Amino acid sequence: MQLTTHTTPSGFLLPSIHAAHAFFTEQPNPITQNTFVNNWIQLILSYARHRRLFVIRVEDAEVAGGDWDEVLRNERINRRVIPSYLTSLISAMVSRDLAYYEPPKQTRSVVLLWRLPEEWADVLHSWGTATGQINTILTMYEITDPPVPSPLSGIPLSLLRRAITVLTRSGRAQLIEVADGEGVRLLAGGK
Amino acid sequence: MHRLGGVGLAAFDRQRESQRSFAELSTELSKTQIDHLHTQLTQFRSALTHFASTHRDSIRKDPTFRHAFQQMCSSIGVDPLAGPRKGGWWAEMLGMGDWQHELGVQIVDVCVSTRERNGGVIELGELVRMVSKLRGVESGVVTEEDVVRSIKTLQPLGAGYEVIDVGNGKKIVRSVVKELDEDQATVLAEAQAEGGRIVEEILVTRRGWTRERARTALENMLLRDGLCWLDAQDEQHGKAYWVPSAMSWDE
Known part of the structure; x- marks a missing residue:
């Protein structure tokens, strides 16, 4: 199959890996997973910058119709990020100081640091x-x-x-x- | 009575004399032949030099011409790509060695930069496409044959680059020192046919494998070798494996 980049209605250019079915599944191989997480974090932050989004919540993966559908879902291949995967992506961002939990003492919502x-x-x-x-x-x-x-x-x-x-x-x-x-x-x- | 060479002690001298004359004659004859050969070789060399310098650009740029040229060389037993040790002038004359080594470097570049996502296995056609992209040339300028030949020149480096035939006319290039067993090669071949997606069922029905064997091969590729990815949202089976080296990447 051909993996191509795709421009969303909001004018954001999705990378070709976003067209890969497996990109939407948490990988059991740690090396592969590390690659995927790097790609996801980069994608989430650049999309946030593109649309000036400051917050991402686990809810964004639970219900459609939010600000993050263009990234968390790919209707063309019928894949989406499931909430538990988003939770772990969020936690990876927090551990890399690219986001912080807001409000504190919960893990379902973060402020994204696309600028430090x-x-x-x-x-x-x-x-x-x-x-x-x-x-x-x-x-x-x-x-x-x-x-x-x-x-x-x-x-x-x-x-x-x-x-x-x-x-x-x-x-x-x-x-x-x-x-x-x-x-x-x-x-x-x-x- | 007169015998040839006569008799007596004087005959020994005479025989020695004639042997020396024969030897001299033979040396002289050999020398003439060698001189003749030298002249011929010089002519051949200058003809080749002329050919090479005249067609240098065509050889470097035109894949069809390059192919014909390679065939001509192999039929007369000359290796235009032989390194600096043997036939150095030949490679120098053509600039062919440079071209091939440069291509080798670009192959390594593509293999290394995509290793993270394909586990060090890439389909030959895909490699050709990405190398062409890297060179900024249109497709067809660099052929599969060129890439295979360049990979051969990489062999002395011991990096483990190898072209493997997985059947169905598909070839893959392995850039990691890792043995691909027969089952993995089969999985790669089936994944190629499916555009990258592979499930246990395909191996069971098409190859007659037991479910156990199919699962083991796939799980090893997934967990141990990082040669495939897991998709837990497969519409048909709930779980599918994707081989990134069998997918065509556009970027």
Whole structure:
């Protein structure tokens, strides 16, 4: 059979291995499985980046109709990732620091790190600089849901906090208590 | 009474004299023959050199011409690919050695980079396709014959590259030092015919194997050798094996 790449309706180019029936089964051979896991992680993260998806849940493999159908299912060969396989893929991502469980103390939902917190910190700081908001106190909401869409639109609060922590450590931001919660003041200055 | 050579002590001298003359004559004759051969060889060599330099490009580029050329060489007992030790000038003249070694390097490249997913076994046609892709040439420019010949030149390296005939006119290239037993070769052949998918039933019905034998062969390939993958969502049998080296990859 011919394994070909495929462009999904959302414009994402699926790799040819996604057309292999066995790709959707957890492999008993550890070497093969390692290859598959590497491919899956790469696929999940690049799709997340393509569609700006921050979260993947085991439910996404349980019910169709979610954001992840294009990746977790292949209707052309009638294969799908079963929930237990997704659970183990998620755990592999967590162990490689490419995702973290959110909320903590459960294993059914993760925030995906298609950018690491350090990279998000740089994105946040450059956005603040570019929009002239250095030294202004910003609420979390103003960052996650700005009136003009930004590279940070929709970022989960837990991930934003991690990025801010990176900035405060290097003296590029300050966490500030404001009336209705907390805010952040971005500071000029190099790394 | 006069006998030939006469009698007496003087006859010994005379005989020695004539023997020396014969020897001289023979040396002279041999020398002429060798000189003649040398001239012929020189002519042959210059003719070949001329041929090689004239057709060098065609030999490198045109598979049909290259095939004809190879056949001509083997019929006159000349190996154009013989390494630097023997027939070096010949390979040098054609640049054929370079071409073949370069192809060898690309074969190794493809085999190594796909080993992770096919367990070190690749179908010959697929290898040809991927090498052609790597070279950026259209299909047909590099032939199966070229690849097989290059694999032979890899043999002294002891990397274990080998072309195995699995029947049905299909050949596979094995790039790992691992013995393929007869049952595995059969499984590969059947998987080739099925586009990569193989189940116990096929081996039982088509080859008359016992279910036990089929299962053992498949499980060994899956678990021990990493030569096939498991699909637990097979519509027909619930469980199928897929041989990646029998699948055609487009990337």
